[in-house]
Every structure is written in C-alpha cells, then in structure tokens.
Amino acid sequence: MSRQFWQWDEARWYEPGVDWREAEVIAGGVDVGSVSSQAVVMVDGRLYCYASIRTGFSSPDSALRAMTLALEGTGMAIEDIHCTVGTGYGRVNVPFAQSTATEIACHALGAHFIYGPSVRTVLDMGGQDCKVIRCDASGQVLDFVLNDKCAAGTGRGLEVFADLMQVPLTELGELSLRCGQEPPPISNTCVVFARAEAAALLRQGWSREKVAAAYCSAMARRVAGLIKRIGLEKDFAITGGIAKNPGIVTRIEQVLGVKALVPSIDTQLAGAIGAALMASRMARG
C-alpha cells in the first residue's frame, strides 16, 4: 500500500507515579472530533492519562476506543471514573458519559488549564472547524466566532495538502520554514482550488519548501481574518492539532504581530481536558 501522507500517529500517555485508588475525584473527558478523538482522565485535578486516536465511522466506538487506550496499563476501568463529560461533534455519542458540554466551553477551560489564567483569546484549529474564543481569567467563555462551513484553515484541509505534497503532515510546518525568502500566499481560498494552484506551482518548478510556505501563509491569513472579526486580546494561545505546526503558528504570529503562548501539554487535548474539568466539578457536586 502506498504511504498515507495525511496520517499522523496515535498517542497515549499516563502518569505511573499516581495512585488513583486513593483519589477523591476521578474525572473523565472525551472529545469526539470529526477527525480525531481524545480521552483524558484527571485525578484530583491533575492530568493522569490520555489517548488521542483517529475518529472512526462510529462515534460511540471511537469514544470507547480512545478511553480504553488511555486506561491501558493503569489498572483503572471505565467504571472507576466518577463522572465523564463528552464534547466535540460526536459528544452525544459517548456511551459512558454522564453529561455533555459544547466544545467552545471545553476549549476555553482546556486552554485555561494548559496555558494558565492569563489567556484571553484562544484559537482552536481543529479537524473540521476553526474557532476563536474570548475568555476571562477563570476560563469562562465571553464570546466566540466559528468557521465550520469551509475546509480552508482546518486540519482536514491541511491533510489534503500533505497528500498532494507527498510530505508527512507532521513535517509540513518545519519544511515550510526552510523556504528561504517568503513567497506570496496561495491565492485561492477553497482547498480544492488551492490544491490545484499548489500543483501548478510545483509543475512550474517551485520547491516543495516554497509551496508549503505559500500554503501555510494562506492558512495563517485565513484564520487571522477570523481572529480580527472578534478582536485579539492578549494573552493569545492556540489549541487543536494545528497548534503543533510551527509553519502555521509562526506565520499567524507574524500576521497578528503577537506571540502565542508555548504549550506544556499536547494541544490536541484541550477539548478533552476541558470536558474532564467539567466532570470534576460535577463529581464534586
């Protein structure tokens, strides 16, 4: 089988030093997104374990598979979790969750956890949507804007582009930063047309570094437009899978003239962490 350049690795992690059997509150959060699903467990307010997988055709199966993978080797069973909250587009299909929350609220809380209370503007770049959330010092949502109609500026769009370029998705950003002088951005908004434009540039002899830079730059401008609609207040943070792409993050920072906070935890977990924080509150009553 030919190599699938759009694919990214599934991930899991747990903290072996924590004895969850002694814990007061064990809370689960599951974020079933359109492209990826994450499950996290928090023990007394601390991140204990997580898993990140590709969403399959069935949301309940994806939710279950993500949580099972997260719990692997921990000795914990799903029944040991006191409360679980589901979020993401498949949130109503998390069979073992007691409640659901919107991904807007969860991403704000998750960003608050990952980046600290100074965050006021969160850009979440997900698989099939892109949102900008303004929040207060406690992680409560004040306002937001959302693009969920168009693949331009989303992870799925980037996957399509990685496939065209025959470059692994996770290496695309680094590649784009080796372009030398910054080329003009790809002019087409639509991913379908931008793909054709990029193919034409490659045929004209542009290097892959240069074409990748032109695409990353176009994506950065696209999301910067969304941010400007709601206004940018510092500190600024990015969540979601695309926050791991330095080619896009650097260019967003350039367009906006603002540095994004540097994450200490996998940014794809923000939604699930937010859901788990809500579950913690519910478990405490």
Added chain:
Amino acid sequence: MRCAGVDVGARYLKLVVMNEGSVLGRAVVPAGYDIDEALARAWEAVGWSRSQVELVVATGMGRGQVGVAEGFVSEVAAAARGGWAMVGEAAVVVEVGAEEARAIRLGPGGRVEDFVVSDRCAAGVGAFLEAMARALEVGFEEMDELSLGARGGVELNCRCVVFAESEVVALIHSNTPKAEIARAIHEAIAERTLVMVRMLGCDGLIGVGGGVARSRGFVQALARRAGAQVVAAGDGMFMGAVGAALLGAEGRFMRRRGARV
C-alpha cells in the same frame, strides 16, 4: 457575418461558429495547459478554419490566452446573451461550470439587470461533482442514472467539498444506497445554485447552462427545489461560447489592442 465564439473554461474549451444567429458548428476539447494547441484541435473538430470566420470573440477565465481573438466579453455578458438566445423566456440564466457558477437576472431584451458570481468555493460547481463521483466511485452518467432512480430523503450536511467527501464515505460505510447518496449530491449542488438565484430576488423561469447542466440529476434536483420552472438549454455547455459569438456579431465586445479589425 460569420462569427466564432471561444469560451475557455477551467476544464474545457468550447468553440462555436455562427452565422446570422444560427450555429454552423461547435466543438468542445479539454482546455489543458496549452490554449493555442487546444484551440487548434477545436478548429479541426468544428470543421471551419480561422480564415473562414470574420471575427473571433473570446470569453471565460482563460479568454486572455486566445491570441487569435479580435476581442473579449465577460463571462456574465456571454452567459446572459447565450442564455437569452437558448432559453428565450428565461427570467434568470444560470451557468454552472467546472470552477465557477453565475446567476444572472435578465430584463427586457435580455439586458443584464443583476448577477451573482461564485468563484471562490468549489461547493456549487463541477469540481464538487468530480470529487463526489470519485468518492462514490462512479462516472457522471452512472451517478445521474442512480440519482434519477432514488427515492430521496438523504441529505448532505456539509457544504464544503472536502467535508462532504468524508460525509459521502461515511454514508457508504453506513450502508446508505448509492442511489440515495447520488441524489443527495445533486440536491446539494442544486441548493448552492438556488442560493444565488434567491439572492437575485426573482421567481421567473430559470434557464440553465454550463457543463454541469449536462447532469440530468442536477437539473431535476434544481427543478424540485426551485419552486419555479427550470429549462436546461439543449447545448448548455456552449452557452458562453454562443453568447460570445452573438455579441461579436452585434459589435458588443471589447476590442483587443492591436487586433486586425
């Protein structure tokens, strides 16, 4: 006066030769990367040569590359004139091409009153059908057959081509009949077209052209949703080329600088 119209679209180059309002010949060839070469093949296929034609008027996104043209007309002007000639009683002319779509409200005498263009998003154009046919693993004709035999009731939630592709794959995996998916695809592109028509605020007869108008599934979906009569022009793909030729004969075009006429 023998006049030729060339419409250079994103996928195909269309050439018509006309005389006194009637079509003498027409040809369609893939536009490719070399427009001169495509045009040469089109002349050969149409059965007339450049020297037998008094005037060549070009339109379409690649009109600037037609070196032999004496002049140009915009895609909107060409579609309006061609649509008026092909579907005389149309109140709105819709042209859906491979990468662009436009809806034009016609006034008395076929005058352009207002228009809406979609050229930034692939959702309402032929590129959408191409991607969906690929996802469904059928050709355009088979997709039409399937769509016309479907009962209806399945709808695509995603507007974006990229997202809709995943949605179609998910529908296949959930054992939705191919025919129902095909119909949902035609309904989706028809809805994008109607959004443009509604923006023009007109409920008269809709004349449809452009390459996508060859899809009977699309035309039928359009008729079902429109709440107005829909008439597909017989050779709707040539709407722009016919319009360019007619506008040429009427002297209503922009002359190319240094053209020989």
